[in-house]
Amino acid sequence: MATPQSRPWLYRHKWPTRLWHWLNALTIFILLMSGLMIFNAHPHLYWGRYGANFDPSWLGIGPTPQGGGELRIYRLHIPTTGVLGHWKDAHGHIQTRAFPHWATIPGSYSLAGARRWHFLFAWVLILGGTSYVIASLINRHFSKDLKPSRTELQPRHLWQDIKDHARLRLPTGDAAGRYNPLQKLAYIGVIFFLIPMMILTGLTMSPAFNATFPQLLVLFGGRQSARSIHFLCAMGLLAFIVVHLVMVVLAGPVNEIRSMITGWFRTPPEKQRHG
Amino acid sequence: MAKLVSRRKALVVGGGLMLAGCDKIAPTKPARAAFLGAEDLTYRVNRLLTPRNALAPEFSGADVSPIFRSNGTAHPGSPDYAKLLAGNFADWRLHVGGMVNRPLAISLDQLKKLPQRTQITRHDCVEGWSAIGRWTGPVLGPILQFAGLSSAARFIVFHCYDDFGGTPYYESIDLVDAFHPQTILAWGLNGQPLPVPNGAPLRLRVERQLGYKQAKYLHAIEAVASLDQIGGGKGGYWEDVADYAWFAGI
Numbered sequence: 241m242a243t244p245q246s247r248p249w250l251y252r253h254k255w256p257t258r259l260w261h262w263l264n265a266l267t268i269f270i271l272l273m274s275g276l277m278i279f280n281a282h283p284h285l286y287w288g289r290y291g292a293n294f295d296p297s298w299l300g301i302g303p304t305p306q307g308g309g310e311l312r313i314y315r316l317h318i319p320t321t322g323v324l325g326h327w328k329d330a331h332g333h334i335q336t337r338a339f340p341h342w343a344t345i346p347g348s349y350s351l352a353g354a355r356r357w358h359f360l361f362a363w364v365l366i367l368g369g370t371s372y373v374i375a376s377l378i379n380r381h382f383s384k385d386l387k388p389s390r391t392e393l394q395p396r397h398l399w400q401d402i403k404d405h406a407r408l409r410l411p412t413g414d415a416a417g418r419y420n421p422l423q424k425l426a427y428i429g430v431i432f433f434l435i436p437m438m439i440l441t442g443l444t445m446s447p448a449f450n451a452t453f454p455q456l457l458v459l460f461g462g463r464q465s466a467r468s469i470h471f472l473c474a475m476g477l478l479a480f481i482v483v484h485l486v487m488v489v490l491a492g493p494v495n496e497i498r499s500m501i502t503g504w505f506r507t508p509p510e511k512q513r514h515g
Numbered sequence: 516m517a518k519l520v521s522r523r524k525a526l527v528v529g530g531g532l533m534l535a536g537c538d539k540i541a542p543t544k545p546a547r548a549a550f551l552g553a554e555d556l557t558y559r560v561n562r563l564l565t566p567r568n569a570l571a572p573e574f575s576g577a578d579v580s581p582i583f584r585s586n587g588t589a590h591p592g593s594p595d596y597a598k599l600l601a602g603n604f605a606d607w608r609l610h611v612g613g614m615v616n617r618p619l620a621i622s623l624d625q626l627k628k629l630p631q632r633t634q635i636t637r638h639d640c641v642e643g644w645s646a647i648g649r650w651t652g653p654v655l656g657p658i659l660q661f662a663g664l665s666s667a668a669r670f671i672v673f674h675c676y677d678d679f680g681g682t683p684y685y686e687s688i689d690l691v692d693a694f695h696p697q698t699i700l701a702w703g704l705n706g707q708p709l710p711v712p713n714g715a716p717l718r719l720r721v722e723r724q725l726g727y728k729q730a731k732y733l734h735a736i737e738a739v740a741s742l743d744q745i746g747g748g749k750g751g752y753w754e755d756v757a758d759y760a761w762f763a764g765i
Contacts, residue, residue, distance in 0.1 A: 290647045357550075447639050449565075
């Protein structure tokens with residue numbers, strides 16, 4: 241039992257978890273940024289089997305006739321001048337591609353170059369992810385660390401966890417050594433939903449793989465729907481990364497990052513709870 | 516708060532460094548080897564997982580795109596092509612040569628008398644858009660067989676009338692795709708003769724690959740053992756000039 245004075249060291253992350261975390265961090269960033277460049281080649285999204293310039297798109301990013309940039313979602317026009325659809329490149333020149341140079345790989349327009357990065361790291365994602373899943377089944381990372389207990393899934397318990405997060409009241413003492421329920425659900429969502437969805441919708445866009453496994457086209461409602469879902473899930477991953485990084489900063493970045501590198505986590509001091 | 520801002524800055528700087536790093540790494544030898552290795556792995560795994568004659572999805576008439584947009588060259592501006600077009604392609608011939616026992620020169624009328632296939636398939640541009648159209652034309656495999664394809668041939672090269680600044684467009688496929696039942700030489704789109712922007716009089720349809728493989732404005736087919744001596748040696752116009760992947764199945 242940790243007292244406010246004693247702050248025991250805890251071996252928190254096993255090596256396969258740590259290795260995959262950093263490999264995957266790199267992989268997801270390269271896939272996201274090269275994916276944004278691929279999007280730049282045709283910055284419109286559609287639902288259904290087909291979709292091209294003359295067909296109605298549900299999302300579009302580009303320059304406006306007034307000389308700015310905008311993101312359009314259905315009939316909602318959101319001005320994005322300076323960031324999306326109208327921005328300055330590294331040389332100060334105005335560009336009207338969808339995503340700006342600092343968000344894409346490569347930094348200047350190259351669909352072929354982006355595809356090289358994307359399809360190399362797609363393999364890293366698939367092979368690394370598969371190895372991690374196998375290792376986590378063997379070392380019981382999933383069943384011991386990620387699987388929420390019955391109690392944790394009770395609505396009252398979850399609601400308490402949501403309130404604690406909203407008040408930025410993070411677990412201390414012994415509880416900080418375990419994942420909290422929302423954290424578990426977020427990780428499960430990424431590992432068992434978002435990343436598999438990225439892989440499956442990605443494969444559904446492949447005309448070669450359509451011949452191998454046409455059922456995926458039925459599942460996602462056509463290639464252009466798969467492309468839209470691929471984009472939405474990528475934005476979901478981006479949202480996860482933002483929240484994840486904020487939580488790391490709030491929970492104590494040195495301790496958190498150290499534990500993800502060495503495995504060792506120093507239990508934060510127990511705090512007195514009010515109310 | 517100042518700490519938070521500096522951390523956010525650190526993140527942005529970190530992302531920028533990674534981006535700059537990627538752009539520096541991309542042209543290096545190890546990166547090139549990794550990229551080409553990944554393409555080769557994708558190609559091999561696809562050939563391993565996909566039965567040789569597995570069909571690309573075909574659609575119903577209701578799924579056809581209202582407007583089938585064209586891409587790339589909309590009109591090969593050459594005088595040769597203009598003359599053929601003016602004559603309604605009566606003088607046009609498809610030359611089948613290279614590593615074949617019996618080189619051929621086939622007219623459009625002769626092509627239309629061969630066993631035809633009509634298929635409603637999806638055209639996927641490398642940029643991301645898709646259009647569905649109804650294609651009609653003779654199956655490529657029997658033409659190659661009739662020409663007596665040499666057993667040493669490994670690739671089929673498609674030479675085109677269009678060019679980009681004097682560099683002629685061409686494409687190439689392996690024999691698995693060349694003898695695939697859906698690989699046709701289309702002269703018809705949506706029940707009409709192929710419009711000029713879509714590649715009149717004849718274009719390749721290789722349905723398990725992306726749009727840039729669907730060579731338009733065909734004038735010659737060449738069987739080869741290696742792609743090294745063709746064009747820039749990478750197997751296609753976009754492969755040569757912009758490093759697009761030769762295997763465009765994904």
